[in-house]
Amino acid sequence: MHNNRMRAARAGRGMSQADLAAAVGVTRQTISMIESGNYNPTLRLCLAICWCLGCTLDELFWEDTP
């Protein structure tokens, strides 16, 4: 499932995927895969992304049950 909220939050901060990747200590490909829904990050990485983008876990990652 695509994570458009994360993509929007990153773009809203004027960060590229590479910038965010460097900030949280992963590769650009990992950020790309999270945004396209092809990789399920650990809670530790989710938190690092949230801190970096100034958002909460709910705002970026919460999904209502289908």
Added chain:
Amino acid sequence: MKKPKIWKATDDERLLAESGKIYRVGFWVLAAGILLDVLMKAAVYLPAWVGEAGIFPLLGLEGMVLIAALVLCALLAAGRGILTLGADPEADRFPAKHYALVSLGLGLCLSVISLLLRAVVHPHWEFGPGALILVFGLITLFVTGATFAVCFGTLYLFFRIARRRRRRFREQEEK
């Protein structure tokens, strides 16, 4: 952007997870190859080897290293309180039936491979069907029995170590 140092191992959890899966495939291919090599040596040299220089010429250095690597992996897993082989890695009761089937299956696989190698390398068709059935039956019985006993016993040992470690973790949490 900070340039990553080329000698520093990656911290990327995705890459670590992916490479872990890739190395696991490589490890099992390597292990199967070494095991096949040991079995092939057994088929070729066993008739001359019996009673000579102990088990080392049969296993060789690569066989010893394989056993050491497998024991190390099992010990590391048991040290974390898990038994990696099985449906429930944290079972509190020894799943005897499951591990008996695993051990028996492994024993039968090894004996089939041993018999095939033996039939190719030292068929001795001139002995006649009676003697061949006896020899092949003895090989099957020995390989299956020995593998079953070693595998089941080792699994039980590591199960006990893992359970003891989990109990210790629980005691530490309760303190």
